[in-house]
Amino acid sequence: MDLKTKLRQEAQEAGLTRIGFAGIQPFTREEEILTRRLQEGQITLSAAGDILLRTHPEKILPGAKSIVCVGACYRLPDEIPQDNRLARYAQVTDYHKVLFSTLQRLADLIQSRMPEAKHWINVDTGPLLERAAAQRAGLGFVGKNCSLIDPERGSYWVLGALITTAPIPPDENIHFDYGSGCGDCSACLKACPTGALEAPGVVRVERCLSYITQKRGWIDSVYRRYIREDLWGCDRCQSVCPYNAAVKGCAPSMWNPSRDCVMLPEIEVILEWDASGYRKAMENTALFWRGRTVLQRNALLVLGNRKNPEDGVKMAAMLSDSRPVIRGHAAWALGQNPHPDAARWLKAVKEYESDRQVRLEIQRALTSLEREDLNG
Numbered sequence: 001m002d003l004k005t006k007l008r009q010e011a012q013e014a015g016l017t018r019i020g021f022a023g024i025q026p027f028t029r030e031e032e033i034l035t036r037r038l039q040e041g042q043i044t045l046s047a048a049g050d051i052l053l054r055t056h057p058e059k060i061l062p063g064a065k066s067i068v069c070v071g072a073c074y075r076l077p078d079e080i081p082q083d084n085r086l087a088r089y090a091q092v093t094d095y096h097k098v099l100f101s102t103l104q105r106l107a108d109l110i111q112s113r114m115p116e117a118k119h120w121i122n123v124d125t126g127p128l129l130e131r132a133a134a135q136r137a138g139l140g141f142v143g144k145n146c147s148l149i150d151p152e153r154g155s156y157w158v159l160g161a162l163i164t165t166a167p168i169p170p171d172e173n174i175h176f177d178y179g180s181g182c183g184d185c186s187a188c189l190k191a192c193p194t195g196a197l198e199a200p201g202v203v204r205v206e207r208c209l210s211y212i213t214q215k216r217g218w219i220d221s222v223y224r225r226y227i228r229e230d231l232w233g234c235d236r237c238q239s240v241c242p243y244n245a246a247v248k249g250c251a252p253s254m255w256n257p258s259r260d261c262v263m264l265p266e267i268e269v270i271l272e273w274d275a276s277g278y279r280k281a282m283e284n285t286a287l288f289w290r291g292r293t294v295l296q297r298n299a300l301l302v303l304g305n306r307k308n309p310e311d312g313v314k315m316a317a318m319l320s321d322s323r324p325v326i327r328g329h330a331a332w333a334l335g336q337n338p339h340p341d342a343a344r345w346l347k348a349v350k351e352y353e354s355d356r357q358v359r360l361e362i363q364r365a366l367t368s369l370e371r372e373d374l375n376g
């Protein structure tokens with residue numbers, strides 16, 4: 001059996017949804033776009049990264065000859081209970097580990113045929129532009145929502161790539177180019193609540209809730225209400241996509257639903273986690289690496305947005321947390337809450353709060369409650 005056929009077979013056995021093969025020529029279109037956006041100040045230096053490295057695969061792995069691109073669908077069938085407070089990719093156990101070990105299997109297979117072959121595995125955090133590579137390998141087209149869309153399977157899948165010095169004939173991509181399957185549709189642009197999709201295929205990362213809910217530190221007050229009651233991520237520009245409407249779930253999958261579904265406990269429990277409780281509950285999830293504070297901060301925003309007076313006491317308790325970012329977001333949440341003691345609790349902690357940003361949050365929360373009072 002030739003190497004390509006064997007790799008396809010191995011990928012299928014490992015539960016990957018798609019596999020394709022691309023050449024390593026530079027991604028010149030992406031290089032131009034990234035350079036222009038950087039020059040025009042639309043992206044920061046850290047978001048742009050090393051543009052030359054990201055767009056020239058042979059700089060990532062000298063002597064590279066091919067890219068093996070893989071995709072794994074994470075949309076579990078609807079009948080399986082899922083935690084809808086999380087973006088779909090986080091509803092299954094950490095894809096980084098699963099995808100990395102599967103790509104390692106493919107690398108081992110190549111090496112068993114070509115012992116001198118060298119590899120670079122790229123899963124999410126590596127320099128390679130995985131979506132551009134996957135499109136080149138014929139796995140789908142990059143839509144106006146910036147997701148890779150397989151017309152038959154939608155866009156709920158994670159991508160990984162293996163750059164290799166082994167020469168593997170590329171697949172012929174005759175179907176797909178940027179936005180080629182979108183036509184007149186603009187549902188994703190209309191659905192984006194923050195205007196992060198500012199033009200077809202252009203996302204302003206700093207306005208994107210997917211990024212905002214994962215980053216560490218303070219969340220700009222402008223975006224807090226858009227998070228609604230979602231604990232993690234945002235799928236709105238994907239959930240409205242007609243290509244996803246037709247997909248009811250993928251199988252076979254790398255994830256075993258009975259073992260790999262992530263179900264988080266109620267907010268109350270999340271807020272009570274200490275470091276070891278967090279580790280125990282979250283270790284195998286894609287959220288884990290961001291840390292406890294990020295999830296607890298988001299949990300406070302959920303409480304703020306649900307405006308249930310019964311949550312008042314829980315938020316007040318978080319005002320004396322040791323972490324300023326938690327105290328500050330608890331203050332904001334309390335400022336949204338109709339509990340009759342909310343203002344009294346905020347005034348009490350304001351007296352001894354030493355952190356400048358938290359004091360500011362408390363003052364804003366008090367102003368917000370006064371406004372509510374005035375409006376009846």
Ligand code: SF4
Pocket residue numbers: 191192193194195196197203207208209210234235236237238
């Ligand atoms: Fe907008 Fe959410 Fe899509 Fe980000 S993930 S572009 S915030 S709809």
Ligand code: SF4
Pocket residue numbers: 143144145146181182183185186187188189237240241242243
């Ligand atoms: Fe393209 Fe419409 Fe899907 Fe957006 S919602 S990616 S425009 S098909």
